[in-house]
Amino acid sequence: MYFCIPYIxxxxxxxxxxxxxxxxxxxxxxxxxxxxxxxxxxxAVPYDQRDGFIQELSSIRGVQGVDEISxxxxxxxxxxxxxxxxxxxxxxxxxNHHGIITQCNPAAIRMLRLPTQQxxxxxxxxxxxxxLLIQETLETGCHYHNREVFxxxxxxxxxxxxxxLRNNGGxxxxxxxxxxxTQDVRNLMRSMTTSxxxxxxxxxxxxxxxxxxxxxxRRYANSDSTVLIRGETGTGKELIARAxxxxxxxxxxAFVPINCAAIPDTLLESELFGYTEGAFTGAIKGGKPGLFExxxxxxxxxxxxxxxxxxxxxxMLRVLQEQRVRRVGSNKEVAIDVRIIAATNxxxxxxxxxxxxxxxxxxxxNVIPLMVxxxxxxxxxIRLLSELFLKQFADKLQRLVIxxxxxxxxxxxxxxxPGNVRELKNIIERxxxxxxxxxxxxEHIFLGRLSGSPETPPLVQFETYxxxxxxxxxxxxxxxxxxxxxxxxxxxMGAVLGLSHTAVLKKMRKYQLPI
Numbered sequence: 120m121y122f123c124i125p126y127i128x129x130x131x132x133x134x135x136x137x138x139x140x141x142x143x144x145x146x147x148x149x150x151x152x153x154x155x156x157x158x159x160x161x162x163a164v165p166y167d168q169r170d171g172f173i174q175e176l177s178s179i180r181g182v183q184g185v186d187e188i189s190x191x192x193x194x195x196x197x198x199x200x201x202x203x204x205x206x207x208x209x210x211x212x213x214x215n216h217h218g219i220i221t222q223c224n225p226a227a228i229r230m231l232r233l234p235t236q237q238x239x240x241x242x243x244x245x246x247x248x249x250x251l252l253i254q255e256t257l258e259t260g261c262h263y264h265n266r267e268v269f270x271x272x273x274x275x276x277x278x279x280x281x282x283x284l285r286n287n288g289g290x291x292x293x294x295x296x297x298x299x300x301t302q303d304v305r306n307l308m309r310s311m312t313t314s315x316x317x318x319x320x321x322x323x324x325x326x327x328x329x330x331x332x333x334x335x336x337r338r339y340a341n342s343d344s345t346v347l348i349r350g351e352t353g354t355g356k357e358l359i360a361r362a363x364x365x366x367x368x369x370x371x372x373a374f375v376p377i378n379c380a381a382i383p384d385t386l387l388e389s390e391l392f393g394y395t396e397g398a399f400t401g402a403i404k405g406g407k408p409g410l411f412e413x414x415x416x417x418x419x420x421x422x423x424x425x426x427x428x429x430x431x432x433x434x435m436l437r438v439l440q441e442q443r444v445r446r447v448g449s450n451k452e453v454a455i456d457v458r459i460i461a462a463t464n465x466x467x468x469x470x471x472x473x474x475x476x477x478x479x480x481x482x483x484x485n486v487i488p489l490m491v492x493x494x495x496x497x498x499x500x501i502r503l504l505s506e507l508f509l510k511q512f513a514d515k516l517q518r519l520v521i522x523x524x525x526x527x528x529x530x531x532x533x534x535x536x537p538g539n540v541r542e543l544k545n546i547i548e549r550x551x552x553x554x555x556x557x558x559x560x561x562e563h564i565f566l567g568r569l570s571g572s573p574e575t576p577p578l579v580q581f582e583t584y585x586x587x588x589x590x591x592x593x594x595x596x597x598x599x600x601x602x603x604x605x606x607x608x609x610x611x612m613g614a615v616l617g618l619s620h621t622a623v624l625k626k627m628r629k630y631q632l633p634i
Contacts, residue, residue, distance in 0.1 A: 120164060121188045122173075124157040127181040133157065135179045143172060151193060160191050210277075210298030213284075214253055216291065218243050230277060230298055231270060256281040256294045267301065267406060275453040276301050276408065301408065316370065317361035323507050326497040332359070332489065339487050340366035345439070347424075347484045348462040350491030353541030356462040357422060359491060363460060364418040372417030375410050380423035388431055392438075394447035411444045411455055418458045424484065425465030425476065436480045459484070494536040494543060498611050501532050504540060508547040509559065520554050526561040533615045534566050535605050596630040599623075603632065 126132050133152060140147055140161060151158040164172050176185045204211055210227030214220055223238040231247060248254050250270055252263045263281045270277055277298050284293035319333055339346055340363050348356045357376060364374045382390055393409030410419060421427075427435065438444050439459060443452040461484045470476035494500065505523065513520045523531070527550075536542055550563040602612045609623040616623065627634050 120161055121190055122159040122161075122176070123186045123188045124159060124176060125155060125183045126157065126179075127183065128155065129181045132179070132181055136176065139172075139175050139179070143168070145172070149191060149193075151191060153192075158188075158191055210296075210300075212243075212251070212296045212298065213293060214243050214248075214296075215293045216257060218248050218253070221293065222295075227296075227298055230300055251279055251296050251298070252281050253294045253296055256283050257291055260285075260291045267408070269449075269451050276412070301412070316365040316374075317358055318365045319362045322355070322358055322362055323503055324497070324500055325503045326492075326499040328492045328497050329500060332491055333362075336363055336489060337366060339363065339489065341368065342487070343367075343458050345459045345461065345484055345486045346489055347487070348460065348489045348491060350462075350464060351493045351539055352464045353539035354491045354493055355540050356491055357420065359489065360418075360420045360422075360460045360462060364420075364458075367418070367458070369417050369458060373414050374418050374420065375414035376420040376422060377410055378422045380426035384428045384431065387427070388434070389447050391431070392434065392444055392447055395449045406446065406448075409444065409446065411438060411457055412453060414457045415455045416457075418460055421459065421461040423463060423465075424461040425463040425467055425470060429475075429477070432477045432480050436477065436483060439480075439483050494539045495605055498532065498606055498614075501536075501543070502528065504543055505531050505547060508544050509551065512548045512551040516551055518551055518554065519557055520551055520559060521557050523559045524561060527559045527564050529615070529617060530561055530564045530566065533602070592630075595626070596632070599626060599630060599632055603627070609634065 124136065133150070136150075136157060136159065137147065143164075145164060146162040148160040148162065150160070173185045173187075176182060204222065204224035207224060208226055210230045211222065211224045212220065212227045212231070213222035220238050220241050220243055223233070227233070228238060243253070247270065250268050252266060252268065255261070256263060260283050262283065263279065266279050267276050268279050269275070278301055279299075280297040282295045282297075283291045284295065286292050319337055322329075322333060324330060324333065336359055346360075346363060348359055350356050360376070361374060364370060377390065379387060389407070389409070391409050391411060393407050393412055395406040438455075441452075442456065443454050445452045467476055467481050467485070471478045471481050494504075505528070509520060509523070512518075531543070531546075538545075546564060546566065547559075549565060550559045553563045554560070598616070599612075602615055606612050606615060609627070610620050612618075613620050613623045618626075624634060
């Protein structure tokens with residue numbers, strides 16, 4: 120039975136309560152005394168004696184009432200604390216100055232791989248006692264805040280904060296360690312910083328070539344096998360990689376991209392593999408996880424993988440084979456679960472033949488090849504992408520531009536697009552900045568030439584004394600040759616040149632060009 124007995128403070132109140140229970144031979148289980156109230160837990164009182172017992176307690180001088188309650192306050196507080204510790208996702212571990220565990224919630228047991236039996240009252244192992252910074256906190260009395268520590272060879276890293284517990288004399292008598300799974304920290308960071316996911320539905324296309332690529336990519340998405348995306352620069356390889364990730368079982372985990380060509384080789388190693396504190400001059404205190412670790416459970420996108428040096432190719436091959444990563448300056452390995460999507464615009468086969476790229480790494484990456492065609496082979500996509508980019512930049516720049524003139528579109532569809540979709544996007548953005556009316560005109564389309572490309576020879580060469588028809592005929596023949604080389608079919612040539620299908624065939628026969 121549990122009773123709450125409020126009273127006016129005086130000496131001997133607890134003694135008088137105890138005398139009544141002793142006289143009635145009622146065993147006291149526990150008693151808690153707070154200012155102005157006594158909480159009593161005793162053995163059950165027979166029902167026919169209960170009223171007399173309560174009346175006798177109420178008659179004690181200073182007692183203001185006796186109320187039966189459901190439990191003792193300490194039990195309620197313990198239940199509340201247990202509920203809090205159980206529901207908290209972070210690990211909470213408390214030890215005394217002897218290293219004996221006084222509190223340990225389920226999250227800490229899970230993260231530290233502790234035995235599932237009752238841990239309270241058990242000693243914390245010496246490795247965890249040291250690695251969780253508990254020993255340092257006991258010795259120095261210092262707080263440690265969000266320090267990344269290695270807890271075991273198979274368990275990886277976690278983030279630890281420690282709080283020293285002191286007695287009234289200021290001596291450290293224990294430590295509370297707050298433990299966070301690094302994956303949880305990264306998931307939180309990703310949820311706050313990442314943009315909306317890219318899906319296959321967000322990849323615009325109208326060409327049969329891209330339809331085939333996306334059909335293949337959808338089939339590969341659910342696999343965990345490595346994908347190697349090939350294609351010229353600017354074709355949208357990263358878009359395909361992001362869509363592959365979003366359609367996979369790893370969609371809720373991280374998509375971590377890195378451009379291997381954009382980072383110097385000396386920095387790329389630490390970016391990919393991470394480093395420990397003191398690994399080199401300028402290393403961040405506490406070390407730093409690499410992108411393989413940050414992508415754990417998700418996808419790592421290695422863009423321009425053909426630019427990786429021979430030294431890093433060896434380390435990368437080991438990670439792909441063993442699914443374990445070792446930070447620079449560390450002798451400890453961490454198990455990872457990462458899907459690799461790589462991309463390149465280089466000819467890896469030629470690089471392997473020239474001993475520039477490791478053959479074993481090539482086969483490890485080229486498990487599922489995916490080729491993204493250049494824009495010049497996706498004639499049907501030019502109009503679609505142009506109109507899409509026009510709308511995007513018109514909205515962004517707040518211009519009332521709604522379309523292209525026929526001549527402007529003819530120029531766009533007649534260009535070879537060496538820079539592919541990226542070049543098209545930049546040219547449309549420039550056109551929207553230049554246009555004054557509601558329609559992009561031909562003069563707003565600036566189709567650049569790459570630096571170092573040969574100049575077009577002069578159309579008029581007086582040394583040959585050609586007639587005007589002869590000169591026009593040579594120009595027409597050259598135009599037909601170039602258009603045929605870039606667009607292949609006579610129907611697509613006609614669409615570009617503004618001619619009918621039969622007119623193109625007639626002119627090709629006139630100049631004895633292959634049809």
